[in-house]
Amino acid sequence: MNTTDSIKGAPLPSIRRLPQYLQLLRQMQTKGRIAVSCTHLADDLGFTSTQVRKDLAVTGIIGKPKVGYITEELIASIENFLGWNNYSDAFLVGVGNMGNALLGYDDFRLHGLNIVAAFDANPEKIGKNVHNCEIFALDKMYELAERMHIQIGILTVPAAAAQSVASEMVLAGIRAIWNFSPIALEVPDSIIVENVRLYSSLAVLTSRLANTNK
């Protein structure tokens, strides 16, 4: 499940680029642009127009000859594919440095995500508000997840706690985990896990630099 490199035939690299298209298209829409061509999008984003056509086709939309795409339709098509036409409520567990940072992100709602409650194991944090989000004790997660029909859990606990908290998320009925810990989580196949591996990204940066310095 977590190792596939496509979703129903849509290649992951294309999906990963969709937020960039969406951001640009929203800017264009604000400026009153009604239609947009592949070439224009390609120029602005530094992609080829073949790539743009292929990426956007993933969402099910086909451009019209000479017109391109109707901006509004294209935005709706991307948002629909990503599940960002409505935002999904999410829980965040672990209000440390990264958890704090994510709670402060104003524009997650523009990207389909609404963090409705946070959880932490530290009794001193419980009951406090961080960026307008209340922090609850970890053992409240089950009850609240069920009552609020939460499907997405954001995991920002330290490495040592990551697996046990992930297992608790699964027991609480959470179906998709956005994992910011460096741990490879063991969860049932039906659970979606997306890992944000900061150290993997850093490894690419520093090995490139080490290679040019050699």
Add this chain to the structure above:
Amino acid sequence: MNTTDSIKGAPLPSIRRLPQYLQLLRQMQTKGRIAVSCTHLADDLGFTSTQVRKDLAVTGIIGKPKVGYITEELIASIENFLGWNNYSDAFLVGVGNMGNALLGYDDFRLHGLNIVAAFDANPEKIGKNVHNCEIFALDKMYELAERMHIQIGILTVPAAAAQSVASEMVLAGIRAIWNFSPIALEVPDSIIVENVRLYSSLAVLTSRLANTNK
């Protein structure tokens, strides 16, 4: 430069997995383990042993029949490849939510990175210390980067400021930018850019969930 999918023949997916091997190997070393086999690493990380052999070969090391790898040699080989045998000093620009979080990461030093100074455009933040790191005015970056021979810049400013700050980093002599903004930076070909695209990761998570819900 930024679109290559390998570094001197080493595939990026292998490089991205190296921090996971390193983390596990360091744990094993702490426990006194002198040698380790591909199969053992594969079992612990959920990879195949062929994959493990291929990933580790990227760093130039070859396992010995029946012995596997000497733990210490393998760690050194990975650290050397990633440039993590010594840590590199880095500047962080933009002490907002994400900047704050990264300054609080204790274990960047274990991953080759040492943030020595932070910069912000907000006069109220200048002169303050965040997680033991002093915040300077943005226009001090040139002088300090030169004096301290800084090669790595961590970009955590808002989207609207990202391109101009990146350009200033380049002028200040920074050669590798770890970009946390959602912007595709325009920099000279010789500059290394590694993008941490949170919204791309979120797009994969939510589109998977949207697809299973349909």
